[in-house]
Amino acid sequence: MRAEELAQDVAIRTAELADANLLLEEMSRTDALTGLHNRRHALGVLPGLAKAQRERRRSGSRQELLLVLIDxxxxxxxxxxxxxxxxxxxxxxxxxxxxxxxxxxxxxxxWGGEEFLLALSDCESTAVEARLRNVLTTVSDEPVEIPGAPLKISISAGAATYLAQGEGDERPAMLAIEAAIAQADRALYEAKKRGRDRAVLVVDGAETTVGSVQWPEFERES
Structure with a gap:
């Protein structure tokens, strides 16, 4: 009986330790201020999203994996x-x-500081601009209530589709993800330069500016 009690005690303590380790791992992947996951979590998840996107492409799907950097x-x-x-x-x-x-x-x-990364999976190509516009307006439509007076806020975004180099791209998943994020980062810079409160979308090298309240129409560039 003593041996059984010891075995049960060991099993309980092992389970408790496993739970504690899972909690620590989750805490290491979570941003304390916002409650969102952090960059470490993203770098662990993105290769899986990229692999799923490639499988969809091989099966003939035209859905996109859109990476959106937000500032x-x-x-x-x-x-x-x-x-x-x-x-x-x-x-x-x-x-x-x-x-x-x-x-x-x-x-x-x-993603860090005042930047966020949004990965839109299974995104229909015809709905990309609408989803980006929704992201912009969801943030900017209402002011933030602070002492003194409401504070108007807005965001800028740069977006790029994963596999922007074409369906035959066979680079390792993380390298292709990093390339798409780099494109999104450059697009974010363009959105800032063009006046903020808008998104610049890069698809196969072509840019589209998506505006919100201050920029109600699309501006296309070849």
Missing amino acids: VDRFKVINDTHGHAVGDVVLQTVAARLRHCVRGTDMLVR
Whole structure:
């Protein structure tokens, strides 16, 4: 009986240790401020999303994996003017609003600082612009309530489709993902340069600017 009790005790402690390790692993992949997953989590998940996208392409699907880098507009000004506590509230608000744009197959993480990464999986090519517009307006349509007066916020975004080099791209998944993120980063820079509160979409080297309230129409570039 003593041996059975010891075995049960060991089993319980082993299970508790496993649960504690799982909790620590989850904490290491979670951003404490926003409650979103972080860059470490994204780097672990993205190769799987890329592999699933390639399988869809091989089966003839025209759905896209869209990688969207998002940056809160004039965030340094917000911090300098209202303080870091308000800056934290803005980041939490943006994160909460972006959650409304995420489906079960998508991924949203805090990429770092005031940047977020949104991976839109199973995205119909004909719906990409509409989804980007929804991301912009979901964040900017309502001000953030802070002491003194409501604060108007907006975001800029750069988006690129995974496998932008073509269906025959056979690079390792993470290299292709990194290339798409680099394209999205350059597109984000363009969105900022063109006036903020908009998204620049790169598909096969062609850019489309998607605007929200300040930019109600699409501007296409060949």
